[in-house]
Amino acid sequence: MSKADLTKQRIIEKAALIFNQNGYAGASIADIMRLTGLGKSKIYSYFKSKDEIAVAAFDYSLGLILAAAMAQVSIQNTATLRLHAFVDSFRGFTSQPIGTGGCPILNTAIESDDTHPILRLHVQSAVNNLRALISSIVELGIRQGEITVTTDHEQVSTILLVTIEGAIMMSKLYGNDVYLDRAIDHLHQYINGLSMPNKKTAAS
Amino acid sequence: MSKADLTKQRIIEKAALIFNQNGYAGASIADIMRLTGLGKSKIYSYFKSKDEIAVAAFDYSLGLILAAAMAQVSIQNTATLRLHAFVDSFRGFTSQPIGTGGCPILNTAIESDDTHPILRLHVQSAVNNLRALISSIVELGIRQGEITVTTDHEQVSTILLVTIEGAIMMSKLYGNDVYLDRAIDHLHQYINGLSMPNKKTAAS
Numbered sequence: 415m416s417k418a419d420l421t422k423q424r425i426i427e428k429a430a431l432i433f434n435q436n437g438y439a440g441a442s443i444a445d446i447m448r449l450t451g452l453g454k455s456k457i458y459s460y461f462k463s464k465d466e467i468a469v470a471a472f473d474y475s476l477g478l479i480l481a482a483a484m485a486q487v488s489i490q491n492t493a494t495l496r497l498h499a500f501v502d503s504f505r506g507f508t509s510q511p512i513g514t515g516g517c518p519i520l521n522t523a524i525e526s527d528d529t530h531p532i533l534r535l536h537v538q539s540a541v542n543n544l545r546a547l548i549s550s551i552v553e554l555g556i557r558q559g560e561i562t563v564t565t566d567h568e569q570v571s572t573i574l575l576v577t578i579e580g581a582i583m584m585s586k587l588y589g590n591d592v593y594l595d596r597a598i599d600h601l602h603q604y605i606n607g608l609s610m611p612n613k614k615t616a617a618s
Numbered sequence: 619m620s621k622a623d624l625t626k627q628r629i630i631e632k633a634a635l636i637f638n639q640n641g642y643a644g645a646s647i648a649d650i651m652r653l654t655g656l657g658k659s660k661i662y663s664y665f666k667s668k669d670e671i672a673v674a675a676f677d678y679s680l681g682l683i684l685a686a687a688m689a690q691v692s693i694q695n696t697a698t699l700r701l702h703a704f705v706d707s708f709r710g711f712t713s714q715p716i717g718t719g720g721c722p723i724l725n726t727a728i729e730s731d732d733t734h735p736i737l738r739l740h741v742q743s744a745v746n747n748l749r750a751l752i753s754s755i756v757e758l759g760i761r762q763g764e765i766t767v768t769t770d771h772e773q774v775s776t777i778l779l780v781t782i783e784g785a786i787m788m789s790k791l792y793g794n795d796v797y798l799d800r801a802i803d804h805l806h807q808y809i810n811g812l813s814m815p816n817k818k819t820a821a822s
Contacts, residue, residue: 435732439644515732520784523791524728528639528719537791572788572800577777580724580784584776587727587741596776604804 422460425450430471434515437525438468438533469536475518476540483547493555494609497574500548501601504578507594508585517582519544545571552608561608570608577601626664629654633675638719641729642672642737673740679722680744687751697759698813701778704752705805708782711798712789721786723748749775756812765812774812781805 415423428449432441443454443464450457461467486499507513515521519540526533548571555561581597619627632653636645647658647668654661665671690703711717719725723744730737752775759765785801 437641437643437729437733439641440729440733516728520724520787521728523787524720524725525641525644527790529641529644534791541788541791569800569804572785572797573781573804576784576788576797576801577781578784579787580780580782581776583724583727583783584745584780586731587738587745593776593780596773597780600773600777600808 418460421452421456425452425457425460425467426470426474429467430475430512430518431515433468433471434475434512434518434521436515437521438530439525441468465532468533472518472522472533472536472540475512476543478512479518480540480543480547483544487547487551493551493558493560494605496551497548497555497570497605497608498602500551501574501578501598501605504582504594505598506591507582508591513582516586517579520579520583541575544575548574555608559610562610565608573604574601622664625656625660629656629661629664629671630674630678633671634679634716634722635719637672637675638679638716638722638725640719641725642668642734643729645672669736672737676722676726676737676740676744679716680747682716683722684744684747684751687748691751691755697755697762697764698809700755701752701759701774701809701812702806704755705778705782705802705809708786708798709802710795711786712795717786720790721783724783724787745779748779752778759812763814766814769812777808778805 425446429441429446432445432449435441436445443457446452446457446467447454457467461470483500483503486503487496490496490499508516512518519537522533523537523541526537545568549567552561552565552567552570556563556565556567577597577600578594581594584593585591629650633645633650636649636653639645640649647661650656650661650671651658661671665674687704687707690707691700694700694703712720716722723741726737727741727745730741749772753771756765756769756771756774760767760769781801781804782798785798788797789795
């Protein structure tokens with residue numbers, strides 16, 4: 415990486431923290447200047463606008479979440495174990511650096527839905543990627559005879575994502591991981607219920 | 619209601635819409651002035667600060683949601699039917715006036731968790747009330763022999779609330795009720811799974 419690329423990356427990483435904690439409307443370029451130690455004109459030599467920084471910061475945060483999920487999913491051999499691993503990749507999420515401000519998907523979805531169409535498109539794209547990941551695992555499981563053929567992959571991806579996102583909100587609200595843990599336990603049971611009767615695996 | 623009370627109520631109702639759509643940081647007193655047709659000094663003769671308006675607006679919104687849920691819950695005779703009714707009271711939520719900006723609990727939780735301790739306390743209190751409502755129905759169902767005695771009412775209230783909240787986020791994000799409908803269908807199956815084996819009721 416060139417020095418310029420490193421500086422741009424540093425701005426994105428610090429901006430990701432600020433935007434996730436304070437929201438788009440609540441975060442300021444002054445915050446990013448303070449955290450990076452860079453002046454305003456330096457920051458705007460890399461980005462055209464606050465919008466452009468916000469979009470880059472969101473995409474960076476989502477890359478971290480997808481990478482963490484994929485790291486756990488990819489080492490599992492069966493579709494059912496991959497679904498369990500996906501769900502487990504969110505355990506302790508609110509204590510991780512990227513999660514101390516909550517989930518960037520949830521935060522950015524909530525803030526952008528009525529007010530910020532470009533950011534909203536990036537959130538939709540991020541959720542599309544997560545839905546596609548879950549759907550592909552479910553379809554693999556059906557082909558391999560692990561998951562019942564009547565399983566609707568869109569239904570499974572919706573239930574996994576909405577339960578995890580709602581639980582991150584509740585754990586953040588109370589500052590207590592128990593809500594996220596309960597939701598993850600529930601999803602393990604749900605995933606077990608998708609298995610063909612002769613292929614039941616214990617909830618991990 | 620006196621004329622002053624009516625004016626104060628009008629400010630709260632309009633502020634509830636603005637805060638729910640634009641968030642606390644994104645909403646301005648100018649927006650409230652525009653929607654109410656009142657001047658700044660008139661608004662501040664009823665409220666000490668933007669904070670005080672935000673708290674009153676949040677509590678008003680939550681009162682509407684609780685009232686809508688209670689209206690459906692209270693006409694049902696059994697605990698299981700009451701849980702089904704609670705979940706169903708959120709169907710079409712994002713198309714209702716209070717839901718066009720999304721769920722005030724979710725919106726305010728996300729925005730206040732790191733930045734606004736007073737609002738955060740009001741969100742916690744609102745979620746406490748919803749948890750207490752669900753828990754009391756589950757405990758009634760256990761006493762009446764409808765719901766299995768090993769059912770943890772805290773687990774049930776967590777699953778119902780996080781699933782509904784996450785689904786409202788996703789339906790708002792895509793502008794499509796299908797995510798909320800899938801989540802509600804899933805919760806009906808979950809509630810049926812809590813019933814004593816001889817008391818199973820069909821998912822409504």
